Amino acid sequence: MWPRMLVCGATPRWKRSNASPPRDSTSSLAPNYQAFIVFGRRPNGRLYAANDGTISGGEHAPGARSTDDEELAEAFEEDESHNLRPRAGASDSYKGSLRPGEMLSSLLTMVPELDKFANVDLQVVHGTDTLAYTASALSLMLCGFKKPIVLTGSQLPLRAPRTDARQNLLDSIQVATSAFSPPHVELQEVAVCFGGKLMRGNRTQKVNSAAYQAFDSLTYPYLATLGIDVDWNTRYLLRAEGAYKPRFKLDPRVIRIPVVPGSDPRTAYGDLYGRGVRGVVLEAFGVGNLPDQTSFGWIPWLKEQTAKGLQVCLTSQCSSGPLQPALYHAGQLAAEMGVDAGPHMTPECAAVKMMFCLEHPDLALGVPLAGEL
Secondary structure, three states: OOOOEEEEOOOOHHHOOOOOOOOOOOHHHOOOOOOEEEEOOOOOOEEEEEEOOHHHOOOOOOOOOOOOHHHHHOOEEEOOOOOEEEOOOOOOOOOOOEOHHHHHHHHHHHHHHHOOOOOOEEEEEOOOOOHHHHHHHHHHHOOOOOOOEEEEOOOOOOOOOOOOHHHHHHHHHHHHOHHHOOOOOOOOOEEEEEOOEEEEHHHOEEOOOOOOOOEEOOOOOOOEEEOOOEEEOHHHOOOOOOOOOOOOOOOOOEEEEEOOOOOOHHHHOOOOHHHOOOEEEEEEEOOOEOOOOHHHOHHHHHHHHHHHOOEEEEEEOOOOOOOOHHHOHHHHHHHHOOOEOOOOOOHHHHHHHHHHHHHOOOOOOOOOOOOOO
16 A cells, blocks of 8 residues: 555544544644645555645636645555556645645644654645745754655646646655665655756755746756656765754744845945844855955945844855855955855755754854755
8 A cells, every 4th residue: 555645735524523533543743733634554654745836726826726635635546556646537736725934834843753653754745936945944954864855846736737746746756755666765865856856955946937947956966867767866865874853943033135246235234133133144256255345335244243243154146166255355354254154055055054053053054964065
């Protein structure tokens, strides 16, 4: 039997009546939610979570409607080889019950219990606009989890004739369960599966708003490419070491600031620390350069803000390439002020890691946690 799934959506039928829960119910995985159904019979399996992204036929999609979880469950079936495939003639419209802003907190409510299972994988269907942020956050929060967490979504709703949702879903299921079928590749990290590519979650960025190849990993090789076969790059897979030590809190008082020629941050941004901001991801030019003349304001502004306690992480406006701010005078001055200029991270990952390190001061921005550096 195909591994058990939990699907975000409507209240389970047994919760809507006085009936007893099914024998294999795992409602204890999410005690604060009535948004899950369970099907399958194996004690180890998959948690499938969906939010209201494009894949569900969001509000912008003509004819989008909400459906019951039982309807979604019936949309897939097993073949004789226990592979999951869409059921012919099944409804393919599903609108998840979780808003995008609730996805991360909802997942983290469930994840601690998942570690009790020997073999479990988590598949997250997510809106594409913020998927890279969630992937980065999960990778940092769940260090040492050592189980596959695969995020996916789509550029077109599931019910659209030319949707990419079905293929992305099936691809993500295949890589999440790769340890159970030849060549038995064990995925132990948070990854994004989209457009035929499997990418490390904290190295992924959305690069195209109108193409099926919406995401790319410009700073790290693909973990796998999916065509007729799945071509794994096993040498690039993360091999987590040490005990599982989850940390679930973030300090959201962080913003991203690009360095713009001619812009004076004293005028454009002023006293950020005084307004409650505690972290800045400063996106510099090239390898980490920024204007160093006092009249341009960047160095005096950084000196004033860091003296007050503002934490600053230097990244690049380039999508790939090394970060070497020490090559320039401005970069050297920034380093003297305590600006962190470690190895290059994606802006999405840098922002989330800043939130993470502000909440957990014993962690350093420049120390790799989950393959993000």
